[in-house]
């Protein structure tokens with residue numbers, strides 16, 4: 122039987138759902154029955170630390186440790202229960218314009234005899250995968266990001282678990298907010314996409330939701346809060362996306378500089394808004410940044426299931442020799458789209474159909490008037 126090596130890596134920010142996807146890549150690739158039918162014997166190679174594993178296949182240290190290792194079914198048996206990524210991750214960009222190391226990646230794929238590559242990631246990781254595909258690498262992608270901002274798919278691994286975190290944390294905040302009659306501003310992640318704030322706010326029943334796709338007016342926020350206050354509410358929850366900004370203002374950055382993919386570190390809009398509200402309404406307002414809690418914890422049932430389906434489908438694409446594709450969920454079906462389409466443009470909230478610009482919240486008519 123022909124022998125082929127499948128390398129698998131996870132890149133960019135970690136999240137829940139990565140380990141289930143890796144598990145099902147390995148189990149599908151090594152499945153005896155499928156190997157017989159496909160007439161190929163696969164070996165699964167774990168590549169540690171995202172693209173860094175292919176740029177520097179040995180870690181620093183004495184002695185250096187290989188970033189490549191053989192994955193077995195026994196090894197990954199329990200992985201779907203765990204959050205994060207057991208392969209490790211990094212934000213290494215082999216195509217960093219300041220230091221292009223893409224040739225090294227190609228050399229290492231040859232050196233370690235990796236015939237096929239499965240990249241699990243968001244726009245950055247899959248953007249690299251797309252460029253490698255153009256250079257002839259037999260690569261397929263699996264979408265993951267709590268930001269849910271990849272095109273060509275209705276789901277990205279990690280999103281649903283992150284929504285659960287937002288909802289649970291807001292449930293906790295509600296009791297203390299009510300006891301003290303405080304307003305709480307909860308800042309979510311999401312970069313330039315408002316999905317986490319919008320759907321997290323909807324799941325938790327937030328009074329106001331602010332997203333990057335629609336610049337908010339602080340006076341309108343105060344007006345809405347005073348309206349609620351006059352009706353006798355004891356407290357309010359506002360969910361704000363880290364990339365949201367007031368009209369005429371700009372995004373708030375927590376650190377100067379950019380990472381190797383050119384992203385700024387967003388953060389601080391929640392505190393800014395809480396101060397503005399306290400000043401204008403005189404109602405005590407606190408802010409909290411949920412930050413990396415949204416990426417942590419065990420995958421919820423949906424992420425385990427989607428990790429499974431995406432992992433299996435990625436190996437199917439390899440078996441069909443259908444490279445340069447990303448597995449995806451479309452209208453309830455698992456399918457595949459080109460990596461080009463997936464990373465071509467960000468998938469953001471459509472304000473016209475998915476957001477209420479009067480109430481600063483989710484829409485209140487779904488089927489139309």
Ligand code: F6P
Pocket residue numbers: 134243266267268310311312363387416
């Ligand atoms: O893209 C995922 C994400 O969690 C964004 O929502 C957030 O802005 C960013 O990563 C944070 O990255 P880091 O873990 O490098 O701080």
